[in-house]
Each structure stands twice: as structure tokens, then as C-alpha cells.
Amino acid sequence: MKRTDFLKKGLIGMGSLVAVPTVLHACSKDKDPFNEKEELVECELSPSETTGPFTIKTPSQLMRENIVGDRSGVAMLITISVLDKSNNCNPLSGVLVDIWHCDAQGYYSEYGNTSLQEEDFTQSHFLRGRQTTDANGNASFISIFPGWYPGRAPHIHLEILTVNETSIRVSQIAFPKSVCDTVYTSTDYKGEADTLNTGDSVFSDGVDGNMTDSLTGNNTDGYTLLKTIVV
Structure with a gap:
């Protein structure tokens, strides 16, 4: 499915969560991350992290673009770009x-x-x-900005698998505190998170590899998150 079609289909019917934020890429304003792979200074495997205690129980039944369900919050379009370290960090298509x-x-x-x-x-x-x-190694989801719970900094879990559901890499995405503080002033959220990235045990070995590559937008229009995962 084309990205433009994805956005139009996914955001229709989400009430106030309908505005599509402008995509700004962290490395270059002249390149479209959906059309070509950005050059990486170093091709390093993404950090391997725990799946946590709340893993997906039936992932094969949840093949979908819009994962919001009945939840409310600040809209977020998440795009994961998967690269293959064993193949010169070229995009890895056809993986889950x-x-x-x-x-x-x-x-x-x-x-x-x-x-x-x-x-x-x-x-x-x-x-x-x-x-x-897809052919460019991208997978996109329509969601909301995650909240937080005691003892953990705000995060997203992810797992990359083969078509046969063999796990390739499990990781987590971390967020800049400044953006979290802004989002958490919204009425759906419960205020400032009680744990910083530096105080989170999962990110205790460093958070740089977990941090979003690009996170742009605002509380009214929503956010666009881009994250590259090297497997």
C-alpha cells in the first residue's frame, strides 16, 4: 500500500486525531526516508532488549495498520525501517x-x-x-503517543521476525524527555513520567541506540516517529 493511501485510510474516523504532521528528517531535509535509504555513519546492530512482561500473545491475529483501538491520546504515525547488517545495511523487505x-x-x-x-x-x-x-524495508503503524508506568521511562517495544516467525531482533524505542513532557500535559495523560531514560534499568547500558531517529509534530496535529532498526 502506498504511504499516501495508508495515511488517508488509517486516519479517517479517528475524531480529533486526523491531522498528518509534516515529516522532517533528522539527517537531511533533501531526502525522503520513504523513498531511499539514508547513508549511515556506522552500521551497528540495534540494541537487543527484553520483550518485557507484556508481550503480544497472538501477533499473527493482529496484522493491521491502525493499532489505536478504543484508546485516546495524541496521534502518532510510527514508521520502522529495517536494515540488514549482513547485506551492507540494505533495506530488509518481507520481514515481520x-x-x-x-x-x-x-x-x-x-x-x-x-x-x-x-x-x-x-x-x-x-x-x-x-x-x-515493504520493498524499502519500511513498516508503518497509526497509534498514539505512549504513556508511562512506574519504574520505566516512556518506550515502545518491537520485534523483527522472519516470515516463519523466527525472531531476529527484539528492541525498544526511547523518547526525548522534552517531547514527553510536552505530550504529557495533554488531558489524556497523567503528567510527567517518574523515570528518566538515564534511570531506566533497560536503558542502563546506554540509550543512544534506542532513541528515536526523528520525532516531529505537536499535540494538536500529532507526531511522526521514524526509527531505523539494524538486524
Whole structure:
């Protein structure tokens, strides 16, 4: 599906979450990250991180572009670009990308009634999804900006898998504090996160490889997130 069609189809019917933010690339304003691969200074494997306690239970059933479900929050278009280190970091097409993250209040779908999360969302599947990378190695999702929960900095989980569902790499995406602070002033969120990236145990070995490549937009129009994952 063309990116323009993806945006038109995915954002229709989302109420106030309909404006598409302008894409600004962190490295060059002259290049379109959806049409060509940016040159990387170094081709390093993306950090390998834990899947966490709230992994997707039935990812094959969640093949979808729009993962918002019934959740509310600041709109976000997430594009994951997968590169193959063993092939000169060329785009890797035809692999599966799974992503999952908490809602604006810090709750995960598919879990609940436990010490980790008292609220019961065991019958819900919001903010979880799977896509297959296109010829340029890209997979996009329409979501909302994730909230936070005690002890973790704001983050998104992701896993790259072969078409046979063999895991290639599990990682997490971190966010700049300044953007989080801005988003968390919105009414759907619960204020400033209690844990910084530097105080998060998952990112204790360094957060540079986890940080978003580009994150642009505003609370009214939504945000565009671009992240390159090298596998």
C-alpha cells in the first residue's frame, strides 16, 4: 500500500486525531526516508532488549495498520525501517515487525488482574500490531503517543521476525524527555513520567541506540516517529 493511501485510510474516523504532521528528517531535509535509504555513519546492530512482561500473545491475529483501538491520546504515525547488517545495511523487505506499547495511562492490553497491572484488559488488544516490511524495508503503524508506568521511562517495544516467525531482533524505542513532557500535559495523560531514560534499568547500558531517529509534530496535529532498526 502506498504511504499516501495508508495515511488517508488509517486516519479517517479517528475524531480529533486526523491531522498528518509534516515529516522532517533528522539527517537531511533533501531526502525522503520513504523513498531511499539514508547513508549511515556506522552500521551497528540495534540494541537487543527484553520483550518485557507484556508481550503480544497472538501477533499473527493482529496484522493491521491502525493499532489505536478504543484508546485516546495524541496521534502518532510510527514508521520502522529495517536494515540488514549482513547485506551492507540494505533495506530488509518481507520481514515481520511487531510493536506494542502502553496506553496514555500506562496500561497494556491483553493483561490485568495481576500485581504488575491491576486494571483488567485481558480481553482487549489495543496498541498492538504487526506489519510486513515493504520493498524499502519500511513498516508503518497509526497509534498514539505512549504513556508511562512506574519504574520505566516512556518506550515502545518491537520485534523483527522472519516470515516463519523466527525472531531476529527484539528492541525498544526511547523518547526525548522534552517531547514527553510536552505530550504529557495533554488531558489524556497523567503528567510527567517518574523515570528518566538515564534511570531506566533497560536503558542502563546506554540509550543512544534506542532513541528515536526523528520525532516531529505537536499535540494538536500529532507526531511522526521514524526509527531505523539494524538486524
